Amino acid sequence: MLIVPEKLIADLVSAEDAFAAVEATFAAMARDEAYNFPVVREALGEGRQYGFKSGLDRAGGMLGVKAGGYFPGNMARGITNHQSTVYLFDPDTGRPTAMVGGNLLTALRTAAASAISIDRLARANAKVLGMVGAGHQAAFQLRAAARVRRFEKVIGWNYHPDMLPRLGEVAAELGLPFEAVPIERMAEADVIVTITSSPAASLMSAHVAPGTHLACMGTDTIGKQEVEPALLARARVFTDEVGQSVTIGEAQHAIAQGLIATADITPIGAVIAGLAPGRQSDGQITLFDGTGVGLQDLAVAGAAVRRAEERGLAVSVEV
Numbered sequence: 001m002l003i004v005p006e007k008l009i010a011d012l013v014s015a016e017d018a019f020a021a022v023e024a025t026f027a028a029m030a031r032d033e034a035y036n037f038p039v040v041r042e043a044l045g046e047g048r049q050y051g052f053k054s055g056l057d058r059a060g061g062m063l064g065v066k067a068g069g070y071f072p073g074n075m076a077r078g079i080t081n082h083q084s085t086v087y088l089f090d091p092d093t094g095r096p097t098a099m100v101g102g103n104l105l106t107a108l109r110t111a112a113a114s115a116i117s118i119d120r121l122a123r124a125n126a127k128v129l130g131m132v133g134a135g136h137q138a139a140f141q142l143r144a145a146a147r148v149r150r151f152e153k154v155i156g157w158n159y160h161p162d163m164l165p166r167l168g169e170v171a172a173e174l175g176l177p178f179e180a181v182p183i184e185r186m187a188e189a190d191v192i193v194t195i196t197s198s199p200a201a202s203l204m205s206a207h208v209a210p211g212t213h214l215a216c217m218g219t220d221t222i223g224k225q226e227v228e229p230a231l232l233a234r235a236r237v238f239t240d241e242v243g244q245s246v247t248i249g250e251a252q253h254a255i256a257q258g259l260i261a262t263a264d265i266t267p268i269g270a271v272i273a274g275l276a277p278g279r280q281s282d283g284q285i286t287l288f289d290g291t292g293v294g295l296q297d298l299a300v301a302g303a304a305v306r307r308a309e310e311r312g313l314a315v316s317v318e319v
């Protein structure tokens with residue numbers, strides 16, 4: 001079994017690697033060559049969350065699980081609140097093949113999913129990127145979005161406005177002007193990424209102009225919510241996995257209110273695999289409900305293991 005520690009990941013897996021790995025995985029899911037197992041997520045008390053995301057990719061020869069969660073006391077200990085590790089197994093024998101640090105990989109694969117949705121669904125001439133959220137993931141989201149469209153400006157809103165200057169620094173690194181705006185001004189954006197841990201809608205349907213693409217990335221569990229459910233009824237809705245979208249994703253609220261049906265939601269993999277159309281007109285609102293699937297984690301962990309083996313960096317242990 002190979003061990004690829006967290007500290008090596010930044011040198012092994014780029015945003016481009018993550019984009020390619022996740023895109024291939026979404027397409028494999030749409031072709032029924034890969035599937036995710038049910039998500040396990042448990043509240044441990046004192047705000048701690050722990051769970052498992054897992055799956056099997058027959059085409060890619062990947063079987064495995066990401067174990068991890070949210071530990072709010074970690075910041076005081078000098079470590080990040082989100083902690084995760086990916087374990088890979090040989091799909092033929094069940095023998096463990098690799099243990100891979102999953103913290104940076106989570107940010108990379110999440111940003112890759114959002115960027116894939118922008119690449120496939122946003123208008124080609126999108127100029128203004130709207131960011132709702134300014135936490136740890138937001139910086140990765142902004143960098144990944146900037147890779148797939150020639151944005152000329154970034155506008156940002158956050159529930160905690162004091163966090164926005166850091167996001168402005170990321171925009172500046174990319175050579176993009178940044179403006180902190182009231183949320184109503186998201187109507188100026190061609191693409192909006194939402195990446196918050198909000199328990200209630202911040203972005204209303206009235207804040208979104210026709211033709212916008214939204215990547216709603218923050219809602220990954222029951223009870224979280226970033227956008228008004230009416231927005232999903234107005235949009236063509238896409239997701240990484242329909243089962244997760246309607247239960248733990250942003251669509252859980254529109255489904256519960258009867259505003260959309262499960263059949264209205266298209267897996268992004270079907271668009272990638274050429275099995276379903278993407279954007280159908282310049283005026284259409286497209287919304288990607290990114291819930292985060294285990295197969296994304298396996299895909300980027302697999303890429304990390306391959307690179308580590310090529311460079312002789314993986315640590316080999318007998319288990």
Ligand code: NAD
Binds near residue numbers: 110160199
């Ligand atoms: P973070 O703690 O670094 O940032 C949290 C963000 O949410 C900040 O912008 C904060 O201002 C905002 N926020 C907090 N309370 C809020 C409230 N009451 N109303 C509105 N906004 C509020 O977290 P992060 O690591 O950036 O993660 C952001 C979200 O993305 C989390 O919900 C996380 O679980 C989710 N996430 C999703 C995926 C996926 O695959 N879809 C992957 C990783 C993280």
